[in-house]
Amino acid sequence: MKIAIVSSKNANESPNSFFKILEKNLSQKKILRIFLFPKKRNKIISFLLQPVFLIHNYLKILRFKPNYLLSMGLCSDLFIFLFRKKFKTICFIRGHLPYHYSLDKKPFFFGYLLGRFHYLIASKNHKVVTMSRQMALEFSSYTSKDSLIINNYCEPIIKNLTQLNKIKTKKYNLKENYTFIFVGNLTSNKNIINTLFAFKKLVEFYPEFKLKIYGNGPLKNEVIKIIKKYNLDSSIKLCNFTKNKINIYSDADFLLHPSLQEGTSRAVMEALLMHIPVIMLPILGVDEIIIDGFNGKIIDKLYDLHKYVPSLIEIFNNMSKKDFPLDYYLPEKYRFENFKKNLDSLINENSL
Secondary structure, eight states: OEEEEEEEEOOOOOTTSHHHHHHHTTTTSEEEEEEEEOOOSSHHHHHHHHHHHHHHHHHHHHHHOOSEEEEESHHHHHHHHTTTTTSEEEEEOOSOHHHHHHHHSSSHHHHHHHHHHHHHHHHTSSEEEESSHHHHHHHHHHHSOOOEEOOOOOOOSSOOHHHHHHHHHHHOSOOSOOEEEEESOOSTTTTHHHHHHHHHHHHHHOTTOEEEEEOOSTTHHHHHHHHHHTTOTTTEEEEOOOSOHHHHHTTOSEEEOOOSSOSOOHHHHHHHHTTOOEEEOSOTTGGGTOOBTTTEEEOSOGGGGGGGHHHHHHHHHHHTOSOOOTTTTSOGGGSHHHHHHHHHHHSSTTOO
16 A cells, blocks of 8 residues: 655654654555655745646656545645545644634734635545544534544653653652743744743742743744843743753653643643643643643633642642553543554545
């Protein structure tokens, strides 16, 4: 069986990126990776070469003759739409698109319409895959089409319980100070600016608490300005992003993940696999991965973070106990067995 996977950018994907995991678990199949856009070493040259690059990719797929074409993202979904009469096409939707686009595009209404358009394009392909029950319901409400739910999956950063227990022993000799981490792009969707002001308020009550920010993005300079303006250097540290995830999570006590919308965050899954409590806002789908009081806390208002500290410490203490399996705090539907079963049912001659 032949499968072509189409994505927009030829970026250096992390081992835990969705398509990398997908590719790894389709190892019995013949895989062709297609990147629609060339690397932007030079914007002018990339722009001039774009039509040639697209034609090259189009012909490459025709020669490959895949049984399935998989894509994720608006440009990729539009591209594989050209092949829907020749091959079976499958679109992967990874977020609540109308709201997601409205956060990134101005004016707001333009982003909303772009999200609706993306749903429409996706619905015209043979199959659509969503990553949560809420996402499937939203897609169905806009298009009157059903989708297959394949919950996100990420591989554990640490491969064995012994290694995790060693980290716990080192980290959980409790003092009065706790370290929060923020992992993600520095964008409005990730709510980074409000996170800074919420933590500024938190350290007024708990001055020994620390926040480490791992990420990059368009709001990085603004983040730096706010930290300097309010003299938060001793409480908030903007760290250089590192591919060594163990360095990110090994000294973290809480993951602060206050996104305004989310598919299923890989950072959240990585933290839970490290037995780190996760703090999130009550966004769509959050209750599918965060069991309030068990593996994290769903807080109504980010600025009230300081009010939740006693309950957060209680959750932290419970999750610091040793010898639970790596995936103990990850809901069952996000575990590997479920992911592999759903993936196998998707890539099946009789499934479409």
